[in-house]
Amino acid sequence: MHGHIPNYLRIPEVELVALSDVNGRRARYVADRFGIPQVYTHFRDMLKHADLDAVSICTPNYLHAAIAIGCLEAGVHVLVEKPMALTTQGAQKMIEAARANNAILFVGMNNRFRNDTRALKLMVEQGALGDVYYLKTGWLRGTNATELSSWFTSKAQAGGGPLWDIGLVMLDLGLWMLDFPQPASVMGAIFTGIAEPEDEDVSALVAPMQESPYPVxxxxxxxxxxxxxxxxxxxxxxxxxxxxxxxxxMRLEGRRGAAELHNPDSGRNQKVLSVRGELFGTRMELEPEIPESQTSSHLLELQHFVDVCLGREAPVVTPEQGLMGVQIIEAIYRSATSGEMVYFDAPLPDVPDETQIDITPEPNGA
Structure with missing residues (x-):
């Protein structure tokens, strides 16, 4: 939420008219800080009383589907933070609601708006690597980067740990580079073992797996x-x-070349982007300097969402692409739990309906 509000305020076409949070005290504090006139403790009250064109949904993951469907059914355009839902069924219902009400459903994937990922995507689209047959990608957070005390470590609210958090980010970038091929199967494994939050000894940050204090x-x-x-x-x-x-x-292997992408602040003295391939019949080896954008990827994403709502641009991120990410992450968890390969042609298991969650304002936050 704190990333969305300041960036929306920088977009001339946007007027922030209302904010909803189950914690009324927190909602009023944020609204006063940013000059938002209307405050609600339930999103349905906001939909009923505020004159809205679009909303950003920045809640814990388990609320995304229910709130998004409520907004879409009211004819309000939606930007929902990733993941769009925690189940395939929930994501499909969101897409159906958007289509039925002629409303825009946009999934927040701001990393597609970075200069380095855009440069690599352009290389792939121009055929510099030939047909890409293998992609390896990852996000390994350093020992001082965990969010041990937030809802991110709540199984009920987040749905899982780094797979939903940073795994979906890298999965989406990889799928985008590959132009979203249809998945056939997945084999996954998950590991637990985060140390106690108060443990300041870096050497002890990974506790024995069976003693992990977190359910994700x-x-x-x-x-x-x-x-x-x-x-x-x-x-x-x-x-x-x-x-x-x-x-x-991210590393891509193609039939005519290969490319690597690294974050510039990894501390490993690596080039951000390295490409070896072929363009227009000429072999090349490039390590282009990628200028740091003067505009954050979050702001670029929100400006794009506004332009999509105004009919100026086609969406860079489609809800169907968001659905594929949910399907794959969900399958990874199933594979890790069963120890077996999961095939995407198999029937989906029965899961609780995440679109029917009861959202109640917090009594102590009134």
Whole structure:
């Protein structure tokens, strides 16, 4: 929420008219800070009384589907933070609600708006690597980067750990690079073992796995195979022991070339983007300097969402793409739990309906 509000205030076409939070005290504090005139403790009251064109949903993950469907059914355009839902069924119902009410459903994937990812995507689209047959990507957070005390570590509210948090970010970027091929199967594994939050000894940050105090995973890995023969390897961790800096990377192998992408602040003295391939019949090896954007990827994403709502642009992120990410992450968890390969042609298991959650204002936040 705090990332959305300041950026919306920088967009001339946007007027922030209302804010809803189940904690009324928190809602009023934020509204007063940013000059938002109307405050509600239930989103349905906001839909009923405020004159809205669009909303941003920045709640814990388990509320995304229910709130999004309520807004879409009211004819309000929606930007929902990732993940769009925690189940395939929930995501499908969101898409159906958007179509039935002629409303826009946009999934927040701000990393597609970074200069480095855009540069790599352009290289892939221009055929510099040839047909990409393998992609490996990951986000390994350093030992001082975990959010141990927030709802991110609540199974009930987040749905899981780094797979939903940072894994979906890298999965989406990988799928985007590959142009969203249809998944065929996935094999996944998850690992637990985050230490107690008060433990300040870096060497003790990973507790014995059976003693993990959190109900969500600390790390995960998966191999996804696609129907076109392409494969993707994904690995994520909230507490990597390799160092204190995050290691965020992507490697693509194509039939005519390869490329690597790294975060500039990994502390490993790596080029942000390295490409070896072929363009217009000429072999090349490039390590282009990627200028840091003067505009944050979050602001670029929100400006794009506004332009989509105003009919100026086609959406860069479609709800169907968001659905594929949910399907794959959900399948990784099922595979990790069963120890078996999960096939996407198999029937979906029965799951609780996340679109029917009772949202109640907090009594102590009134």
């Amino acid at each position: 995973e600390d790390a995960a890995t998966a191999l996804v195979r696609f129907k076109n023969g392409t494969a993707m390897m994904l690995e994520v961790s909230w507490v990597s022991q390799l160092g204190k800096q995050d290691d965020i990377y």
